[in-house]
Amino acid sequence: MTKTLEEIAEQLRDPKKNVQLIYAFNGTGKTRLSRAMKTLIAPKLEGDDTPARNKILYYSAFTEDLFYWDNDLIGDADPKLIIQPNNFTDWIFEDEGKELSISRIFQHYTSATLTPSFNQKYIRHNPDGSETEVKAFSEVTFSIQAGSDEETGNFKISKSEESTFIWSIFYSLLETVVAELNIPEPDDRATNQFDTLEYVFIDDPVSSLDENHLIELAVTLSELIKSAPPQLRFVITTHSPLFYNVLHNELELKKKPANQGCYLLVRHADGSFTLDNKLGDSNKSFSYHLHLRRILEEAIEQDKVERYHFTLLRNLYEKTAGFLGHNQWGDLLNSAEGSKEAYVRTINTFSHSSLSNDQVRDPTPQEKQTVKRLLDNLIDNYGYWKQDAQNG
Numbered sequence: 001m002t003k004t005l006e007e008i009a010e011q012l013r014d015p016k017k018n019v020q021l022i023y024a025f026n027g028t029g030k031t032r033l034s035r036a037m038k039t040l041i042a043p044k045l046e047g048d049d050t051p052a053r054n055k056i057l058y059y060s061a062f063t064e065d066l067f068y069w070d071n072d073l074i075g076d077a078d079p080k081l082i083i084q085p086n087n088f089t090d091w092i093f094e095d096e097g098k099e100l101s102i103s104r105i106f107q108h109y110t111s112a113t114l115t116p117s118f119n120q121k122y123i124r125h126n127p128d129g130s131e132t133e134v135k136a137f138s139e140v141t142f143s144i145q146a147g148s149d150e151e152t153g154n155f156k157i158s159k160s161e162e163s164t165f166i167w168s169i170f171y172s173l174l175e176t177v178v179a180e181l182n183i184p185e186p187d188d189r190a191t192n193q194f195d196t197l198e199y200v201f202i203d204d205p206v207s208s209l210d211e212n213h214l215i216e217l218a219v220t221l222s223e224l225i226k227s228a229p230p231q232l233r234f235v236i237t238t239h240s241p242l243f244y245n246v247l248h249n250e251l252e253l254k255k256k257p258a259n260q261g262c263y264l265l266v267r268h269a270d271g272s273f274t275l276d277n278k279l280g281d282s283n284k285s286f287s288y289h290l291h292l293r294r295i296l297e298e299a300i301e302q303d304k305v306e307r308y309h310f311t312l313l314r315n316l317y318e319k320t321a322g323f324l325g326h327n328q329w330g331d332l333l334n335s336a337e338g339s340k341e342a343y344v345r346t347i348n349t350f351s352h353s354s355l356s357n358d359q360v361r362d363p364t365p366q367e368k369q370t371v372k373r374l375l376d377n378l379i380d381n382y383g384y385w386k387q388d389a390q391n392g
Contacts, residue, residue, distance in 0.1 A: 002272035005029055008265070009036040011275060012235050013199075017261045019225060019251055022237040022275070023244050024265035025291060029273065030237040033265070034060040034201045037235065041199055053088060054193070057177070058201035059170040063088075067166060069156060070139070078154035080119075080139040081162070091173075093118065095193070098172045105168035109213050110161055115145045117154075140165075160208030167205045174200065174224065181229045202236045206243045218243050222250035237265070245281040254280065266291075269304045292316055296375050305368040310350035313371055317347075320378060336377040346370050 003011070012020055024030050042052035066089055071079045083089050092098050099118045107114060119139045141154040142161075157165070177197060183189045202221075206214045225234055238244050248254065253262055264276045292312050299305045317329040326332065333340040346367055 002268055002270075002274050005033050005036045005273060006040065008273055008275050009033060009040045012037060013040060015233070018228075018230060018233050019253070020233075020235045020261045020263065021244065021247055021251070021253060022235070022263045022265050023241070023278070024237055024239060026239045028239075028265055028267045030203050030239070030265070031061045033237065034058045034203050035062065037199065037201050053091065054196050056199040056201060057170075057174070057197065058203070059167065059205060060201070060203035063170060064163065064166050067140075067162070071156065078141055079156040080141050080154075081157075081165075082139050085138070091193070092169060095191075096173065096176060098169070098176070101172040101175070102165075102168045105171055106165050109164050109168070109209065109217070111144075113144050113146050114157070114161070115143055116165065117141045117143070163208040170205075171221075178224055178228045178232070181231065182227070198231065198233060200232060200234045202234065204238050204240070206238065206240055211242060214240065214243055215246050218246035219250055222247055225251065248281045269295075269299055269302060289316060289319060293375070293379075296371060300372045300375070303368075305363060305371050307350045307363065309371055310347050310363070313374060314347050314351045316378060317374070320382060324382070332378070332382070333374070335381040336374060338373070343370060343374060347374075 014020070022030070038052055038056055038058055042055040044052070066084045068082050068084070069079055070082050083093070103116055106116060117140065119141065142157045143154050177194045177200075180189045180191060180194050181197070186192055186195055189195075205221075206217055209217060228234075236247060238247075248262065253260075262278045262280075264278050266274045266276065268274070292315060296309055296312060296316075299309050314329065317332055321327075321329040321332055324332075330340065330344050333343050336343065347370070350363060350367070
């Protein structure tokens with residue numbers, strides 16, 4: 001039975017599971033699921049000024065939206081990463097003062113010489129229109145400090161470094177949350193802001209990391225989760241099989257009762273979703289090529305083949321050709337009945353964004369049949385796929 005994301009969020013609000021690990025391919029809806037969880041756990045009620053973070057913390061693309069670049073191309077000034085003031089950023093920088101911790105984590109995953117500088121400015125803002133000077137962290141600049149007082153000018157860091165920086169902010173806060181909540185007596189804690197926190201939702205923090213740092217982050221995060229008090233429940237989503245596997249093993253989820261806390265999130269052609277229970281790591285439970293096959297088979301069965309299905313089909317051909325040692329994916333078309341040139345032309349028409357004249361129309365019924373014919377070609381004529389079909 002398929003569900004909405006709101007219904008899946010309700011399913012994940014399970015007080016008996018302290019960790020739930022979800023694998024989902026990019027574009028499935030992981031980020032929207034994080035918002036659905038936030039709305040469910042901490043709905044915004046009229047007259048209620050309690051911040052949502054008192055109940056749930058989440059890291060996702062929405063977290064990254066709190067930061068944007070001011071490149072000042074006209075004035076040719078140093079580029080600055082602007083911090084949008086809100087409850088979350090004010091909490092981290094003003095209330096918690098996490099600058100040193102953030103820098104430590106960021107430099108660990110990038111470079112010991114890549115140094116963020118947190119700049120305070122006097123800003124004026126009042127809801128009633130009056131002006132008051134308020135000192136707040138409003139921007140971050142980055143430079144290289146190579147020792148001996150040598151320093152580069154400020155520059156714009158890469159997108160991957162920016163994502164790592166924002167993850168460092170969130171993780172630094174999460175370390176503080178766990179440390180404070182592990183103090184048994186609330187009166188002994190340095191702050192009571194975390195006392196009612198129940199959920200932590202983490203969506204794909206590793207898209208910008210190489211494999212070595214990805215593994216290290218997964219191990220470090222697992223250790224923090226295992227040290228967290230029972231009141232905290234974690235939901236983690238990822239599109240990375242490696243990240244999923246390391247978390248699965250480090251958190252010893254295979255030792256949990258069957259079907260407890262490991263899932264594959266699937267979005268269907270009609271926009272609905274399923275959250276399938278999975279046993280074992282991603283190597284045993286699911287793989288990318290099998291998922292694409294299921295998407296294509298579902299579209300063929302429901303007669304809902306669209307433009308993007310041709311891209312998925314080409315993706316399967318390219319991966320299979322590479323696995324079997326062929327130089328060109330078109331080599332696999334030699335076993336298909338019909339014109340190889342016509343098949344290549346049809347797939348390229350609907351999978352290449354540069355062909356603007358073809359973007360405005362949908363595939364014809366004959367072109368849709370190409371998807372079925374060429375998917376059957378893979379399954380029927382290549383032992384690797386035939387075995388998967390038998391096992392599926």
